[in-house]
Amino acid sequence: MAGSVAAKLLGIVGAFDESHRELSLTELAARSGLTLSTASRRVAELVAWGALERTPAGHLRIGLWLWEVGSLAPRSTPLREAALPFLEDLYLVTRENVQLAIREGTEVVFVERITGRHSVAVLTRVGGRFALHATGVGLVLLAHAPAGVLDDVIDAGLTSYTKATITDPARLRRVLAEVRKQGYAVSAGAVTDDALSVAAPVTDAKGHVVAAVSLVVALDSARPAQLAPAVQTAARAISRAL
Secondary structure, eight states, X not given: OOSOHHHHHHHHHTTOBTTBSSBXXXXXXXXXXXXXXXXXXXXXXXXXXXXXXXOTTSOEEEOHHHHHHHTTOTTTHHHHHHHHHHHHHHHHHHOSEEEEEEEETTEEEEEEEEOOTTSOOOSOOTTOEEETTTSHHHHHXXXXXXXXXXXXXXXXXXXXXXXXXXXXXXXXXXXHHHHHHHSOEEEESSXXXXXXXXXXXXXXXXXXXXXXXXXXXXXXXXXXXXXXXXXXXXXHHHHHXX
16 A cells, blocks of 8 residues: 555554454554555554554554544534433433434444433444435435435445335435425334334534434334424424534
């Protein structure tokens, strides 16, 4: 991998993801496109800074210092601080999974989550990314995104996660129009067969949609029309707090 020292350091950090939380030096070099000797030198620098740390087995993982720096990201910190009391209220009322997300390009990024102990299992995590067209929060964010974003999502291909995932562009456009009309989105069994999410938009002082909040519940007992008012109330409260 050619490029500056900074590009090489970022390539090393970027080699980690949800499926690769710990890597050997050899694996890290391969995933970052560096020679083993170059990776070894750059890893030593990152370990010294605290950006990476070594496990007892000698593997490498993201260090606490990098997490501390990442938590300062301006798009998520004020939003999370404003939203958390209302997310907690929504959880206390429903005892279900509560999520807060923003859009980054053509993906959803989850910035906060409260998980119910007895709630349906979810695949998302704070800091994790997912497809816009499959999730409730993603449908809300996509419905209010510039037209070019929808075109990019469609051009990239609508990945199918279950039989219920929207993979037809025409159907996606109809669903997004309905989301804008009714003020909330429902994603039923589109990420996992057993879960349903209801999501509503969060707006800033100018009325722009900057985030989305959702409840994720078991599909077999879900009543979206009954859940939507609670989600919308939380979203409006967060919007006022912003």
